[in-house]
Amino acid sequence: MLTLAAADEPRADPEVVHLVALARTGDRAAFGELIERHLTAARRVALAAVGQPSDADEAVQEASVAAWRRLDGLHDANAFRGWFLRIVWRKAIDRRRSVRSWFDRFSSSTADDQRPMEFVAAEATPDQILISRELAAAIAQVVRSLPRKLRDPFLLAASGDHRYEDIAAMLGAPLGTVKWRIAEARRVIRMKLDHMGHGDPR
Amino acid sequence: MNSTHDLSADLSAEARRAKVDRLDTAIDHVASRMVAVADDGEMTLRIVSALPERTSRLRWLIPQLAAIGAIAIAALFWTTRSNTRPALAALPTLDGPNMVGLANAVAASEPGTALRTMPLERLERLERLEPLEGDHERALSPMEAVAALLVPSMSPVEIPATELLTIAPIAVSDLPMTAESFSQQK
Numbered sequence: 001m002l003t004l005a006a007a008d009e010p011r012a013d014p015e016v017v018h019l020v021a022l023a024r025t026g027d028r029a030a031f032g033e034l035i036e037r038h039l040t041a042a043r044r045v046a047l048a049a050v051g052q053p054s055d056a057d058e059a060v061q062e063a064s065v066a067a068w069r070r071l072d073g074l075h076d077a078n079a080f081r082g083w084f085l086r087i088v089w090r091k092a093i094d095r096r097r098s099v100r101s102w103f104d105r106f107s108s109s110t111a112d113d114q115r116p117m118e119f120v121a122a123e124a125t126p127d128q129i130l131i132s133r134e135l136a137a138a139i140a141q142v143v144r145s146l147p148r149k150l151r152d153p154f155l156l157a158a159s160g161d162h163r164y165e166d167i168a169a170m171l172g173a174p175l176g177t178v179k180w181r182i183a184e185a186r187r188v189i190r191m192k193l194d195h196m197g198h199g200d201p202r
Numbered sequence: 203m204n205s206t207h208d209l210s211a212d213l214s215a216e217a218r219r220a221k222v223d224r225l226d227t228a229i230d231h232v233a234s235r236m237v238a239v240a241d242d243g244e245m246t247l248r249i250v251s252a253l254p255e256r257t258s259r260l261r262w263l264i265p266q267l268a269a270i271g272a273i274a275i276a277a278l279f280w281t282t283r284s285n286t287r288p289a290l291a292a293l294p295t296l297d298g299p300n301m302v303g304l305a306n307a308v309a310a311s312e313p314g315t316a317l318r319t320m321p322l323e324r325l326e327r328l329e330r331l332e333p334l335e336g337d338h339e340r341a342l343s344p345m346e347a348v349a350a351l352l353v354p355s356m357s358p359v360e361i362p363a364t365e366l367l368t369i370a371p372i373a374v375s376d377l378p379m380t381a382e383s384f385s386q387q388k
Contacts, residue, residue: 071256
């Protein structure tokens, strides 16, 4: 099962509050530290949306500038992480919708499909390695072919950085809907893998 | 026999469960790999260096406020424009010299026409007058032309110096000029 972030509520962090206060006064270093803390999660969020690392990084940069400009609109400084990641998600979705991104994705889709998946069991035999690589490629292909409504929450959950509540807030969908979509994505993946010969032998 | 069958069924279920678990693990692993990112230690620096100058969140309101203020000032000026009159000059005081000058000016000026200040009384409604029909039967008879004065031409020397100049009286034929000549209207 996917590993989700801890389900407890975000605690008040005096350091974050202090950094946000400094950033509001124009302190770039403080804002940079805030970004640094959540940069990996932000890049994963963007990558889940656009699928290309270069597009994801550009979306994160745009989102950082937008967050810098809208910092006064952040009412609760402790909610900086969720607020920032939501901006990243929206920027990434905007980029995904852009025509240019479609062309870029189309032109580089072949290379991306052939990106090797390092899914190999530690004690795997050469046959198992071959099968595992085939399986990994098949899984990646199936995941990419999922409808966006299923793929987005599934990949966000796969990053392991977010709670279901965070994913629901990012996607603007009810919590129950998000949970159902993640489970449905897994079911569809398994069904397609089964059709491809990698499924559960019954 | 049954125990052997149960054992094989259990082994089959166990194997199926193990494969399902392995497939789930593979799906999770591949999915997490799809959103994995390589470390980029300089990305934060690039982001910070690309940050623009921070502006006040109300800065976008400045043009709108300026426009509204200009409109308000213009409206205020326009509404108070008609009421604005130059300050009245101080009236002369009724001290000695001013009083004499004022009296002289009044005495020297001609009296003007008195203006009516009282409201006019409301006029009574006049009765409608019917036009009179012509009474051609009893109309005035045509008047004969007045006889022309016949003054014989004479030179100034022919005028007697001592006698009065007498002029024959003008003879006027019957001229109905009195009220009795008019017939009574029906």
